[in-house]
Amino acid sequence: MKQLALSLLLLTGAASAQDVLIRHATVHTAGVRGTLKNADVLVQGGIIRAVGPGLLVPPGVPVVEAGGKPLSPGLFAGLGDIGLEEVSGEDSTVDGAQSFGGNGLAPQMRPEFDVTVAFNPHSMLIPVARMDGLTFSALAANPTGGGSLVAGQGGVVRLDGDYANPLGGRQLYVSLGSSADSLGGKSRAAQFMLLDQALREARGLTPYGSPYALLTPAGRETLAKYLLGGRVLFNVDRAADIHQVLLFARRNGLRPIIVSGAEAWVVAKELAAANVPVILDSLQNLPSSFDAIGSRLDNAALLHKAGVRVAFTQFEFASHNARKVRQEAGNAVANGLPWEAGLAGLTSVPANALGVGDKVGRIEPGLIADLVLWTGDPLEVTTLATQVWMAGKPMPMRSRQTQLRDRYLQAPDALPRAYSH
Amino acid sequence: MFRTMLVVALATLTVTASAATTDPYPSTYHAIASGPVLIRNATVLTGTGTRLDGADVLMSDGRIIGVGKNLDAPNDARVIDATGKWVTPGIIDVHSHLGVYASPGVSANDDGNEATSPVTPNVWAEHSIWPQDPGFATALAGGVTAMQILPGSANLIGGRGVTIKNVYANTYQAMKFPGAPWGLKMACGENPKRVYGAKGSAPSTRMGNVAGYRAAFIDAQTYMRAWDKYEAGKKDSGKGKKGDDKKGDDDPPARDLAKETLVGVMKGEIRVHIHCYRADEMSTMLDLAKEFGFKISAFHHGVEAYKIADRLAAEGVCGALWADWWGFKMESLDGIEENLALVDRPVNSCAIVHSDSPEGIQRLNQEAAKAMAHGAAVGIDIPPERAIRWLTANPAKALGIDTQTGSLEVGKMADVVIWNGTPFSVYAHAEKVFIDGALLYDRSNPKLQPKSDFMLGQEVAP
Numbered sequence: 001m002k003q004l005a006l007s008l009l010l011l012t013g014a015a016s017a018q019d020v021l022i023r024h025a026t027v028h029t030a031g032v033r034g035t036l037k038n039a040d041v042l043v044q045g046g047i048i049r050a051v052g053p054g055l056l057v058p059p060g061v062p063v064v065e066a067g068g069k070p071l072s073p074g075l076f077a078g079l080g081d082i083g084l085e086e087v088s089g090e091d092s093t094v095d096g097a098q099s100f101g102g103n104g105l106a107p108q109m110r111p112e113f114d115v116t117v118a119f120n121p122h123s124m125l126i127p128v129a130r131m132d133g134l135t136f137s138a139l140a141a142n143p144t145g146g147g148s149l150v151a152g153q154g155g156v157v158r159l160d161g162d163y164a165n166p167l168g169g170r171q172l173y174v175s176l177g178s179s180a181d182s183l184g185g186k187s188r189a190a191q192f193m194l195l196d197q198a199l200r201e202a203r204g205l206t207p208y209g210s211p212y213a214l215l216t217p218a219g220r221e222t223l224a225k226y227l228l229g230g231r232v233l234f235n236v237d238r239a240a241d242i243h244q245v246l247l248f249a250r251r252n253g254l255r256p257i258i259v260s261g262a263e264a265w266v267v268a269k270e271l272a273a274a275n276v277p278v279i280l281d282s283l284q285n286l287p288s289s290f291d292a293i294g295s296r297l298d299n300a301a302l303l304h305k306a307g308v309r310v311a312f313t314q315f316e317f318a319s320h321n322a323r324k325v326r327q328e329a330g331n332a333v334a335n336g337l338p339w340e341a342g343l344a345g346l347t348s349v350p351a352n353a354l355g356v357g358d359k360v361g362r363i364e365p366g367l368i369a370d371l372v373l374w375t376g377d378p379l380e381v382t383t384l385a386t387q388v389w390m391a392g393k394p395m396p397m398r399s400r401q402t403q404l405r406d407r408y409l410q411a412p413d414a415l416p417r418a419y420s421h
Numbered sequence: 422m423f424r425t426m427l428v429v430a431l432a433t434l435t436v437t438a439s440a441a442t443t444d445p446y447p448s449t450y451h452a453i454a455s456g457p458v459l460i461r462n463a464t465v466l467t468g469t470g471t472r473l474d475g476a477d478v479l480m481s482d483g484r485i486i487g488v489g490k491n492l493d494a495p496n497d498a499r500v501i502d503a504t505g506k507w508v509t510p511g512i513i514d515v516h517s518h519l520g521v522y523a524s525p526g527v528s529a530n531d532d533g534n535e536a537t538s539p540v541t542p543n544v545w546a547e548h549s550i551w552p553q554d555p556g557f558a559t560a561l562a563g564g565v566t567a568m569q570i571l572p573g574s575a576n577l578i579g580g581r582g583v584t585i586k587n588v589y590a591n592t593y594q595a596m597k598f599p600g601a602p603w604g605l606k607m608a609c610g611e612n613p614k615r616v617y618g619a620k621g622s623a624p625s626t627r628m629g630n631v632a633g634y635r636a637a638f639i640d641a642q643t644y645m646r647a648w649d650k651y652e653a654g655k656k657d658s659g660k661g662k663k664g665d666d667k668k669g670d671d672d673p674p675a676r677d678l679a680k681e682t683l684v685g686v687m688k689g690e691i692r693v694h695i696h697c698y699r700a701d702e703m704s705t706m707l708d709l710a711k712e713f714g715f716k717i718s719a720f721h722h723g724v725e726a727y728k729i730a731d732r733l734a735a736e737g738v739c740g741a742l743w744a745d746w747w748g749f750k751m752e753s754l755d756g757i758e759e760n761l762a763l764v765d766r767p768v769n770s771c772a773i774v775h776s777d778s779p780e781g782i783q784r785l786n787q788e789a790a791k792a793m794a795h796g797a798a799v800g801i802d803i804p805p806e807r808a809i810r811w812l813t814a815n816p817a818k819a820l821g822i823d824t825q826t827g828s829l830e831v832g833k834m835a836d837v838v839i840w841n842g843t844p845f846s847v848y849a850h851a852e853k854v855f856i857d858g859a860l861l862y863d864r865s866n867p868k869l870q871p872k873s874d875f876m877l878g879q880e881v882a883p
Binding site: 086087088089090125239263266283284285286287288289290292293294316317319320321323324327330331333334379380381382383384401402404405408409 | 524525526527555556559611727728745746747748749750751754755756757758759763778779780783784787790791793794795798799845846847848849850875876879881
């Protein structure tokens with residue numbers, strides 16, 4: 001074992017394990033340089049140092065020949081519970097929501113609830129997502145029965161298995177409309193009323209100890225931060241509700257992001273004018289509720305055309321099957337979104353919207369070298385990731401799923417399969 | 422007048438009671454009339470395992486009448502130049518809840534689980550179908566021409582499923598696939614024990630589940646014997662002289678809708694479709710089927726089907742699967758992206774891509790494409806002409822409609838999709854969809870894109 005470690009050191013010379021030069025790739029930068037054919041990417045110390053054709057190899061930096069294959073930034077896994085849940089149906093494994101209001105107690109609005117402290121970088125979901133090129137995810141605080149329409153805070157994590165997360169600041173998650181009915185007095189008018197009341201408290205307009213107070217002191221402090229410019233994600237579908245959110249945000253000086261936004265295309269111009277991004281599920285084309293009557297497959301394309309920045313997420317199996325966001329981007333492109341905007345919706349747009357665009361989401365010097373080499377078009381469902389690097393380090397292309405696969409791929413042996421590992 | 426009606430009613434009752442498969446709610450589906458159509462110069466995946474390049478497909482009177490190169494078009498045929506396009510059989514989803522869990526998902530549309538008792542073979546999914554579900558239109562845009570609508574999985578025995586043609590109508594009877602056998606929905610594992618365990622009633626464990634299936638079939642066996650005896654007696658008395666029979670002996674046993682369905686299953690007239698995730702539970706169900714002498718048509722969801730792929734193929738049981746869902750509950754934890762490829766691998770296998778989702782049904786072709794890519798990555802090469810069977814011929818076989826549809830063969834229903842290129846791509850679009858030879862979806866013609874009554878006058882959806 002010691003010998004092996006020594007020989008690896010000799011092979012790589014003075015370079016760190018986070019150095020690499022990826023040569024002759026089709027580099028999708030997701031930045032202003034667009035796509036560069038036959039380009040190289042130099043990574044040193046885990047940071048992208050140079051991008052362009054014919055880069056010189058610094059001594060000791062290992063070279064990976066891409067053979068013209070596409071190289072993209074590591075992709076956004078969407079909003080979800082990766083690292084916050086192991087099995088969705090088993091409550092004991094799920095940490096993405098608070099329900100202090102259970103067991104007959106009134107629901108509690110606790111914006112200070114911060115899911116990022118529950119993040120488990122050793123979750124079995126992480127290698128599954130990473131195998132498919134997903135390298136960063138927004139941990140979302142979820143609304144749940146006994147909780148509140150102000151679900152709490154989340155943050156962005158990199159899927160590198162490290163404790164040093166989250167990356168950047170926190171975001172506040174708020175749910176409105178019929179899906180949050182049970183959390184807000186059974187009327188969307190009551191939901192806005194509660195939000196108003198909470199913000200008044202955050203501004204100190206309600207004395208501590210008032211029988212009408214919604215928030216704890218910590219909750220007030222938390223909300224006050226968002227009045228100073230933190231990002232607030234509003235999960236809302238109906239066009240009229242999105243319009244109200246924009247008014248509410250302007251009135252209160254909040255910086256909103258629209259999440260889900262099934263009918264966002266209807267108010268695309270307003271969203272563009274307010275410079276508000278939308279994180280949506282591009283496959284949402286059915287009137288799944290009376291909030292989403294106007295759902296359509298070209299939602300993303302129409303928003304983009306109007307100048308709205310669009311990112312992708314999914315909602316149904318957002319954590320375990322987060323990899324489906326790639327298919328969402330591809331379908332959005334198949335329904336009118338320009339290809340580069342499709343890739344941006346998985347990279348630079350969510351990174352910028354969530355305040356980590358200076359660290360991840362593009363292949364540009366100075367950013368963390370989270371990179372993916374693909375067998376083909378990264379938005380195509382038949383394309384697989386051949387290698388993922390995180391901060392320049394090649395990640396094992398292995399997960400619980402590949403190990404199960406390998407165990408059953410082979411013909412049975414004399415011993416039970418439990419002995420094959 | 423009254424007398425006549427009574428006689429008719431009794432006659433109907435007698436016929437129905439003696440056969441679980443006589444249909445008191447019969448199909449009124451009629452193919453929409455259309456002239457002959459010749460699709461020219463396409464890449465044709467026939468659904469029989471064959472790929473024909475530069476080939477034509479000719480349909481007339483609702484049927485396929487030719488597949489091959491340089492077919493002659495009848496004078497009155499509409500000729501479609503399909504150069505660069507791909508043509509496949511219409512897609513069939515073996516597992517849908519359209520109509521029974523319709524959009525919008527309001528409480529009034531929550532009609533898929535009769536979760537008031539764990540054994541409800543007496544309920545029929547078709548009686549819950551709302552034919553105005555907007556999801557039928559979006560499924561059609563994904564090339565889906567037929568589907569089985571099933572009850573949900575709350576119950577051990579959830580009720581009868583029905584196969585329909587994906588053609589909008591005011592009644593489900595007018596969508597009902599003529600002559601298709603019913604399915605019976607059963608469910609393993611977590612759902613039934615969770616739903617009833619939470620109510621403090623049986624089943625609350627997996628052993629309770631199995632005891633529940635067995636008790637239901639034992640009851641149905643008793644019922645079947647009583648009816649068989651009655652039928653045999655009727656035949657005997659028919660041979661002998663009439664008149665001196667003692668009134669009463671000839672009275673039929675009391676009808677029981679639940680047991681009638683299970684008798685239909687044991688007589689092989691109703692197809693069994695089981696929601697079952699784990700390999701060990703699927704094996705238990707295969708033994709259960711042997712115990713009561715019925716055949717399982719398909720295991721649905723089967724995220725662990727790859728662990729028993731050889732047994733499924735050997736016993737002729739289909740695996741109706743997703744490409745990549747996993748982890749939403751314990752029994753789905755071992756899902757892998759090679760499941761379809763591994764289930765497809767043995768000789769005589771029957772792999773099916775299913776949806777169980779109003780979104781998934783719109784892009785079963787993409788689900789298949791993902792599974793093909795993951796198969797290829799571990800050395801299991803599945804060409805398009807084979808993979809297309811996962812969403813056409815194999816579901817047709819599981820549903821018992823394979824002599825009618827599921828492949829492009831002369832004499833079969835002209836259920837045909839023209840794609841803009843290979844269907845196994847995220848960029849694939851079904852451009853034209855024919856059902857029984859009639860063009861019922863055209864991507865380039867809004868007039869040929871159906872809209873349910875519900876979608877009319879919705880201001881935000883012009």
